[in-house]
Amino acid sequence: MKKSALRIFAAATLGLALLAGCSTVNTVEPANPQARPNRVDDKRIITDSDLNDIAYVQNVYETTVSGNLKRVQVTIRNLTSTVKNVNYKFTWFDGQGIVVDSPMSLYQSVSIEGGASLPLTSTAPNPKAVDFKLELLGSVRR
Amino acid sequence: MKTSPLFLAVLPALLLAGCGSPPNSAQYVDPNGPRTIVSLNQIDIQDFNGAAATMTQSLLNSGVLEKAPTQPAVMAISRITNDTGQQFDTDYLIKNIRVALNNSGKVVTTTTTGLGGKAEDPLARDAGNMQAFMQGQPAPSRIPYYSLSGKILASTAKADDIYQRTYTFQLSLTEIASGNAVWEDQKQITKQGKQPAVGF
Numbered sequence: 001m002k003k004s005a006l007r008i009f010a011a012a013t014l015g016l017a018l019l020a021g022c023s024t025v026n027t028v029e030p031a032n033p034q035a036r037p038n039r040v041d042d043k044r045i046i047t048d049s050d051l052n053d054i055a056y057v058q059n060v061y062e063t064t065v066s067g068n069l070k071r072v073q074v075t076i077r078n079l080t081s082t083v084k085n086v087n088y089k090f091t092w093f094d095g096q097g098i099v100v101d102s103p104m105s106l107y108q109s110v111s112i113e114g115g116a117s118l119p120l121t122s123t124a125p126n127p128k129a130v131d132f133k134l135e136l137l138g139s140v141r142r
Numbered sequence: 143m144k145t146s147p148l149f150l151a152v153l154p155a156l157l158l159a160g161c162g163s164p165p166n167s168a169q170y171v172d173p174n175g176p177r178t179i180v181s182l183n184q185i186d187i188q189d190f191n192g193a194a195a196t197m198t199q200s201l202l203n204s205g206v207l208e209k210a211p212t213q214p215a216v217m218a219i220s221r222i223t224n225d226t227g228q229q230f231d232t233d234y235l236i237k238n239i240r241v242a243l244n245n246s247g248k249v250v251t252t253t254t255t256g257l258g259g260k261a262e263d264p265l266a267r268d269a270g271n272m273q274a275f276m277q278g279q280p281a282p283s284r285i286p287y288y289s290l291s292g293k294i295l296a297s298t299a300k301a302d303d304i305y306q307r308t309y310t311f312q313l314s315l316t317e318i319a320s321g322n323a324v325w326e327d328q329k330q331i332t333k334q335g336k337q338p339a340v341g342f
Binding site: 065066067069085087102103104105106107108109121122123125126127137139140142 | 202
């Protein structure tokens with residue numbers, strides 16, 4: 001009697017997990033990639049440890065585009081087994097540490113599958129923008 | 143230590159309030175923040191802003207703006223077609239792109255040359271012509287190097303009681319001298335759900 005109850009519980013849990021979208025991504029990539037990215041040392045301030053599982057920052061790369069504009073790529077990985085929504089915003093600063101206002105600085109939403117990694121990119125609004133900050137925020141939907 | 147049942151009952155409400163529950167009365171929200179209303183049947187302000195930001199970055203990353211012989215390159219705005227069935231001014235998209243490109247120092251937009259010969263700023267064109275006339279010079283040449291055109295499309299799908307709406311923003315940058323599109327991109331925004339929501 002106890003065994004059958006346990007089986008029903010396990011089946012129900014599995015069903016719920018499947019309904020909730022518990023599936024993770026498998027990936028394949030070159031074992032020896034040819035790319036030699038310019039890695040940036042980063043400083044992280046974690047105020048939401050749950051979000052750090054949903055959007056764990058794997059690496060930060062930097063390059064230059066259009067002659068004199070900095071471009072950064074922050075790759076995040078969803079360490080959980082369910083699809084999640086993450087909001088993010090890049091802000092750029094000039095050489096004096098003052099924010100560079102731009103219509104390109106705004107919160108955007110991305111959906112990231114369980115176990116998947118996702119590159120978030122931003123291009124500096126002008127050549128004076130030298131530093132950036134990435135804000136990550138969980139879903140605020142009501 | 144004993145926890146009061148009243149405290150346990152009030153705790154969820156306190157937590158919700160602390161995390162910014164939706165207002166009953168009107169309040170200001172950041173149009174570039176994550177707490178705007180997400181509609182299913184229309185393009186929201188954050189959709190225009192997001193599409194404009196993504197496509198501006200794509201254009202800057204492409205490097206084509208560097209190829210114009212004079213810097214910053216002069217760009218004219220051509221036809222931006224709204225094929226969505228929703229009524230809106232396409233400047234919700236285009237103005238953001240213009241501002242960002244202008245701020246980048248790579249492009250300036252002409253306001254005296256427009257679609258069908260119409261100037262966005264007729265006073266500036268007339269004043270320029272008058273100034274040239276008074277100085278005994280021909281009217282100034284206002285041929286831009288680039289022209290920006292595009293289209294906004296919408297498609298809808300439904301399964302059971304879930305609606306899905308996809309908005310496609312398409313833009314092309316044409317080099318006027320050659321007539322070739324030297325940069326093209328599109329950005330799609332898909333929204334899915336049963337009803338509008340506050341925040342994303």
